[in-house]
Amino acid sequence: MLEINDLWVDVNGKEVLKGVNLTIPSGETHILFGKNGSGKSSLLMTIMGFRRYRVRQGRISFKGVDITKLPIHERAKMGIGLAFQRPPSIRGVKTRDVFNVCNINSVSCDELADKFNFSGLLERELNVGFSGGEMKKSELLQLLLQDPELVMLDEPESGVDLENLQILGKAINKLLEKYLWRKRAKSGLVISHLGFILNYIEADSGYVLLDGRIHCHGNPRELFKGIQRHGYRECIECQR
Amino acid sequence: MSEVRRTRAQQAKDKKSTFGTDVDLLKYQLLSDDKTDPLGLDGLTHEDRAKIIQSGIDLDDQDRAGTFFQTDHRIVHCAVKQPGLEVLPMAQALKEHAWLEELYWQAVPVDSDKYTAQAELHFQNGYFIRALKGQRVTTPIQACLYMKHDNTAQNVHNLIVAEEGSELNIITGCATAPSLQSGIHIGISEFYVKRGAKLTFTMIHDWAEEVMVRPRSGIVVEEDGLFLSNYVSLKPVRSLQMYPTTRLIGPGAVARFHSILLAPPGCELDTGARVVLEASNTRAEIISRTITTGGVIKARGHLVGLKPNVKAHLECHGLILTEEGIIHAIPELEAHRSGAEMSHEAAVGKIAEEEIEYLMARGLSEEEATATIVRGFLNVQIEGLPPELQAKVDRAIEESEKSML
Ligand SMILES: Nc1ncnc2c1ncn2[C@@H]1O[C@H](COP(=O)(O)OP(=O)(O)OP(=O)(O)O)[C@@H](O)[C@H]1O
Numbered sequence: 180m181l182e183i184n185d186l187w188v189d190v191n192g193k194e195v196l197k198g199v200n201l202t203i204p205s206g207e208t209h210i211l212f213g214k215n216g217s218g219k220s221s222l223l224m225t226i227m228g229f230r231r232y233r234v235r236q237g238r239i240s241f242k243g244v245d246i247t248k249l250p251i252h253e254r255a256k257m258g259i260g261l262a263f264q265r266p267p268s269i270r271g272v273k274t275r276d277v278f279n280v281c282n283i284n285s286v287s288c289d290e291l292a293d294k295f296n297f298s299g300l301l302e303r304e305l306n307v308g309f310s311g312g313e314m315k316k317s318e319l320l321q322l323l324l325q326d327p328e329l330v331m332l333d334e335p336e337s338g339v340d341l342e343n344l345q346i347l348g349k350a351i352n353k354l355l356e357k358y359l360w361r362k363r364a365k366s367g368l369v370i371s372h373l374g375f376i377l378n379y380i381e382a383d384s385g386y387v388l389l390d391g392r393i394h395c396h397g398n399p400r401e402l403f404k405g406i407q408r409h410g411y412r413e414c415i416e417c418q419r
Numbered sequence: 420m421s422e423v424r425r426t427r428a429q430q431a432k433d434k435k436s437t438f439g440t441d442v443d444l445l446k447y448q449l450l451s452d453d454k455t456d457p458l459g460l461d462g463l464t465h466e467d468r469a470k471i472i473q474s475g476i477d478l479d480d481q482d483r484a485g486t487f488f489q490t491d492h493r494i495v496h497c498a499v500k501q502p503g504l505e506v507l508p509m510a511q512a513l514k515e516h517a518w519l520e521e522l523y524w525q526a527v528p529v530d531s532d533k534y535t536a537q538a539e540l541h542f543q544n545g546y547f548i549r550a551l552k553g554q555r556v557t558t559p560i561q562a563c564l565y566m567k568h569d570n571t572a573q574n575v576h577n578l579i580v581a582e583e584g585s586e587l588n589i590i591t592g593c594a595t596a597p598s599l600q601s602g603i604h605i606g607i608s609e610f611y612v613k614r615g616a617k618l619t620f621t622m623i624h625d626w627a628e629e630v631m632v633r634p635r636s637g638i639v640v641e642e643d644g645l646f647l648s649n650y651v652s653l654k655p656v657r658s659l660q661m662y663p664t665t666r667l668i669g670p671g672a673v674a675r676f677h678s679i680l681l682a683p684p685g686c687e688l689d690t691g692a693r694v695v696l697e698a699s700n701t702r703a704e705i706i707s708r709t710i711t712t713g714g715v716i717k718a719r720g721h722l723v724g725l726k727p728n729v730k731a732h733l734e735c736h737g738l739i740l741t742e743e744g745i746i747h748a749i750p751e752l753e754a755h756r757s758g759a760e761m762s763h764e765a766a767v768g769k770i771a772e773e774e775i776e777y778l779m780a781r782g783l784s785e786e787e788a789t790a791t792i793v794r795g796f797l798n799v800q801i802e803g804l805p806p807e808l809q810a811k812v813d814r815a816i817e818e819s820e821k822s823m824l
């Protein structure tokens with residue numbers, strides 16, 4: 180589904196990705212761990228196509244198509260979706276209007292909002308005065324409406340209380356549906372510090388991003404245990 | 420009285436205005452004749468009608484409490500449909516109401532500048548609208564000032580009185596005929612909001628590319644009165660300059676100004692509002708949303724708090740959509756007493772790329788994302804504005820969106 184070869188990226192003159200290689204086969208969900216500032220968000224933003232993230236070298240292909248130079252909205256239309264770590268506030272633009280933009284399958288925004296305790300926020304300006312948890316919920320609901328084939332989540336659980344964590348967990352689970360009886364069609368690339376997310380999705384693979392490079396490719400639960408126990412030190416040493 | 424006024428006007432006839440490009444008034448022809456009978460709406464061409472409707476005027480007079488319509492110097496149509504309401508050509512009102520002498524030229528000094536002077540020396544009518552005491556005229560009254568003759572000056576003097584406890588909703592559309600290229604519009608407008616009265620004034624401008632516009636307005640609000648002004652100018656105009664002054668003279672008086680302005684290339688808008696809070700417990704709010712696609716905008720605002728317990732807020736937001744455009748926000752706060760609560764907020768710049776790209780990630784093209792943000796930026800829900808007038812404002816914005824992007 181997604182293939183990244185030798186990706187080098189600059190942002191504001193700073194090198195943030197230094198030769199990333201990554202493959203996510205169709206139906207797999209991968210988890211990305213890594214220290215603050217290691218380049219995780221930059222990787223997702225680059226896959227989405229944000230202009231600030233300048234690709235110096237390398238290639239991104241999605242469903243067999245080279246998308247390295249495609250504008251953002253065309254990537255979105257091909258089926259790439261991103262829940263932002265820190266989405267911008269947009270004055271004057273109602274959350275409902277943005278939901279409607281995402282809503283390609285014409286489901287009822289009101290019902291969806293109702294189900295996720297989000298109704299009161301639909302008429303508010305997007306993210307203006309939203310709490311941290313409300314923003315995360317807004318991001319996930321937008322993705323549910325967009326229903327992308329490649330689901331990218333940038334720290335969906337940070338700042339979310341325990342009760343809402345369950346609600347959001349269910350939403351994420353829905354996004355990345357995995358059935359026992361048929362192969363999953365959606366792929367996922369998820370950034371997490373806390374590992375809570377592992378309880379809600381069946382992650383197939385995990386890696387650690389360190390200083391713009393991918394280290395330690397392996398089983399996500401084992402990886403996370405290792406990080407919990409030894410921090411990222413071990414990953415630096417480990418050359419997997 | 421009127422002799423003194425004329426002398427003062429004579430003396431000010433070459434006096435330049437403090438703000439805005441100086442206009443050579445001699446360049447424009449002054450139309451005049453003795454006829455006073457209305458021209459009637461039937462004489463309007465198809466194009467005229469289309470233009471007039473665009474500026475918010477309903478030519479069928481439906482759902483209107485009254486209508487005033489003037490083309491150049493001639494009255495076209497003047498009608499009133501509701502008791503307790505007066506709508507008259509200014510010249511006629513001055514004849515019928517001797518007491519008007521006490522209000523005429525009181526909110527705007529006749530010798531302010533060459534434009535006020537010209538309006539006095541070459542008076543070409545205008546409208547008089549008045550709601551009698553306690554009359555709540557919630558259905559809008561419409562006034563249209565239309566310019567048709569190329570290269571002429573239109574000098575009108577309007578006066579509006581909302582008597583004690585009354586309510587008035589006025590929508591005025593100012594526009595030029597499609598064939599007109601150049602001209603100057605001078606409009607004196609005096610507003611008197613008496614005790615406990617409410618006056619909503621919505622003005623939609625639709626001028627032509629070479630037209631100069633110099634409105635001169637003054638507003639006086641008494642105890643517990645409310646003055647609400649909405650101003651929309653989204654079409655090309657060569658130069659528009661206005662800086663109305665509002666005096667809140669009675670306790671509890673409130674004034675709110677909202678404006679939505681667009682400056683295409685070659686257009687110069689120098690607009691703002693000044694409110695003097697002269698009594699206790701008065702409140703004022705000035706909010707502007709400006710967009711340039713190449714023109715120059717000066718967005719001014721001046722709040723003067725003379726009493727301790729007054730509250731006032733000034734907000735200028737500007738969007739620059741092209742490299743050439745300029746927006747200059749000039750907010751001024753002047754508090755003469757401690758305890759006056761006065762604030763301002765100004766932000767001018769391009770649309771944040773981050774916001775555009777965010778919407779693109781949701782599937783919108785760059786143009787669509789920009790349009791969505793611009794629409795949101797202009798979408799100020801005006802508190803207290805009747806839904807019908809809000810719909811007019813919304814439609815004017817929608818219309819201009821296409822040309823903006
Ligand atoms: N627009 C920018 N201008 C300058 N530096 C940037 C910009 N965006 C990212 N960076 C820098 O690039 C590096 C990687 O940032 P990135 O957001 O990808 O980290 P991250 O791994 O997502 O961190 P976190 O876990 O804190 O979210 C950081 O040092 C950051 O300061």
Ligand SMILES: [Mg+2]
Pocket residue numbers: 219220221264333
């Ligand atoms: Mg990050």
